[in-house]
Amino acid sequence: MAEIEKVGVLGCGLMGHGITQVAAQAGYEVVVREVDEAPLAKGIGKIEKQLARAVEKGKATQEDADAVRSRIQGTVDYGDLADCDLVLEAITEDLGLKLEMWAAVDAVAKPEAFFATNTSSLAVIEQAASTSRPERFLGLHFFNPVQVMKLLEVVRCVTTSPEALEVGLEFGRRLGKLTVQTNDKAGFIVNRLLVPYMLDAIRAYEEGVGSITEIDEGMKGGAAHPMGPLALLDLIGLDTIGAVCDALYDEFRERRFARPPTLRKMLAAGWYGRKSGIGFYDYSGETPVENPGLR
Ligand SMILES: NC(=O)c1ccc[n+]([C@@H]2O[C@H](COP(=O)([O-])OP(=O)(O)OC[C@H]3O[C@@H](n4cnc5c(N)ncnc54)[C@H](O)[C@@H]3O)[C@@H](O)[C@H]2O)c1
Numbered sequence: 001m002a003e004i005e006k007v008g009v010l011g012c013g014l015m016g017h018g019i020t021q022v023a024a025q026a027g028y029e030v031v032v033r034e035v036d037e038a039p040l041a042k043g044i045g046k047i048e049k050q051l052a053r054a055v056e057k058g059k060a061t062q063e064d065a066d067a068v069r070s071r072i073q074g075t076v077d078y079g080d081l082a083d084c085d086l087v088l089e090a091i092t093e094d095l096g097l098k099l100e101m102w103a104a105v106d107a108v109a110k111p112e113a114f115f116a117t118n119t120s121s122l123a124v125i126e127q128a129a130s131t132s133r134p135e136r137f138l139g140l141h142f143f144n145p146v147q148v149m150k151l152l153e154v155v156r157c158v159t160t161s162p163e164a165l166e167v168g169l170e171f172g173r174r175l176g177k178l179t180v181q182t183n184d185k186a187g188f189i190v191n192r193l194l195v196p197y198m199l200d201a202i203r204a205y206e207e208g209v210g211s212i213t214e215i216d217e218g219m220k221g222g223a224a225h226p227m228g229p230l231a232l233l234d235l236i237g238l239d240t241i242g243a244v245c246d247a248l249y250d251e252f253r254e255r256r257f258a259r260p261p262t263l264r265k266m267l268a269a270g271w272y273g274r275k276s277g278i279g280f281y282d283y284s285g286e287t288p289v290e291n292p293g294l295r
Pocket residue numbers: 010011012013014015016033034035039089090091092093094097101118119120121141142143144235236237240
């Protein structure tokens with residue numbers, strides 16, 4: 001099987017910085033590419049903070065943390081991905097942007113490199129087919145926060161070769177993830193089940209079944225979920241969820257995947273959840289409180 005030593009990551013946002021960190025922790029050399037220096041510095045800054053915290057808590061030695069950091073190279077230049085063995089994208093959930101990005105990556109990456117997408121809601125095949133190597137293309141779907149969540153969905157699309165699938169499974173194992181294979185149906189396993197549940201929580205709120213806190217507390221206490229659905233939406237990012245449910249709705253044309261009006265209004269207001277400081281909860285104080293604008 002092909003040996004993966006150097007990994008390229010596209011995007012250093014919520015998911016990209018986490019993937020970069022876990023890959024470097026597993027011993028891979030990682031090049032992470034962003035559109036410009038500001039988001040790159042922000043993402044790498046988050047990794048440095050987490051490494052420092054691990055040292056403070058005695059979970060890692062300073063030498064380990066330094067070694068992990070030294071394996072990460074940030075860049076804004078596609079050319080720096082030229083010698084990567086596996087290139088993984090975690091950029092904005094927009095097919096047009098992803099296809100544009102793959103055209104640039106495909107032009108510089110070595111022919112034997114494997115490509116993977118971390119898309120939450122798009123089918124993998126459109127991206128695979130846009131490259132010169134659809135048989136070396138697969139889905140590697142991580143969960144947020146990547147450093148904590150165990151699961152990695154390894155997605156086989158119709159063109160994915162057995163070797164590419166094995167590369168994905170082995171990559172996941174080396175990162176210490178629980179790998180589950182899925183076929184290329186939009187949403188894969190987890191989001192196909194989880195997204196309608198979260199959207200239904202918004203509808204329950206709209207229908208006055210309970211307050212934001214009551215809905216979240218209900219599902220924590222009654223279903224033993226570690227986090228309520230509305231807090232989870234804020235953690236994932238409402239902009240990402242908006243894109244995810246649009247893609248699932250486009251694919252299946254089912255109401256359960258459609259944007260509830262509250263989500264549409266929150267996005268128009270720029271309330272993206274934790275990443276913008278406000279979503280179903282307001283995160284500006286010491287502890288999150290219900291967003292007063294939603295009452
Ligand atoms: N948020 C989640 O919980 C979650 C979970 C699993 C998968 N995903 C998927 O991961 C991907 C990224 O989501 P996110 O939540 O990290 O989004 P994000 O908005 O936090 O980060 C996306 C980053 O990509 C960068 N970017 C855009 N175009 C780029 C390009 N051509 N090259 C390099 N960087 C580029 C942006 O500047 C931004 O920093 C999406 O496909 C999403 O569906 C998200």
